[in-house]
Amino acid sequence: MSEVKDTRPSWDDYFQTITRDVAERSTCLRRHVGAIIVKDKRILATGYNGSPTGLEHCLTRGCLREQLGIPSGQKQELCRAAHAEQNAVIQAARYGVPIDGATVYCTNQPCIMCAKILINAGIREIVYENPYPDELAEEMMAEADIILRCRPPKA
Numbered sequence: 001m002s003e004v005k006d007t008r009p010s011w012d013d014y015f016q017t018i019t020r021d022v023a024e025r026s027t028c029l030r031r032h033v034g035a036i037i038v039k040d041k042r043i044l045a046t047g048y049n050g051s052p053t054g055l056e057h058c059l060t061r062g063c064l065r066e067q068l069g070i071p072s073g074q075k076q077e078l079c080r081a082a083h084a085e086q087n088a089v090i091q092a093a094r095y096g097v098p099i100d101g102a103t104v105y106c107t108n109q110p111c112i113m114c115a116k117i118l119i120n121a122g123i124r125e126i127v128y129e130n131p132y133p134d135e136l137a138e139e140m141m142a143e144a145d146i147i148l149r150c151r152p153p154k155a
Helices: 011-023 064-068 084-094 112-120 135-143
Strands: 034-039 042-048 103-108 125-130 147-150
Touching: 011 034, 011 042, 011 103, 011 125, 034 084, 042 084, 084 103, 084 112, 112 135, 135 147
Parallel strands: 103 125, 125 147
Antiparallel strands: 034 042, 034 103
């Protein structure tokens, strides 16, 4: 009897595809970012970057950072949106889902603000597709022994 080849995507590919789908819900005008929190091959929470629940989105209001000419990665406090990773952690907390020891799949490498949140949430691994130049975030995640893996999207 011949063996049938398993053609299903790897778990990393599966979760990264879902992360890209989650990013499609983003209401940010600059960048669509998605994140999912996974443990034991189960999705625990998802998040995308956008305005807080019930508030006007940048899609309809416009981007304050664009209007002020603020470069990416600077003065993040002048943004209406919460980041995808932040929203995923918030959703887990809101619904009482423990995420200690979990993996986060992201479309983009976390910034320093998200890195600090993920460290304190007990995340053990971060898999991302697109690099984001934030040396302090990388240093702090390394110090916290978080595994960082870049897996660029397949062509």
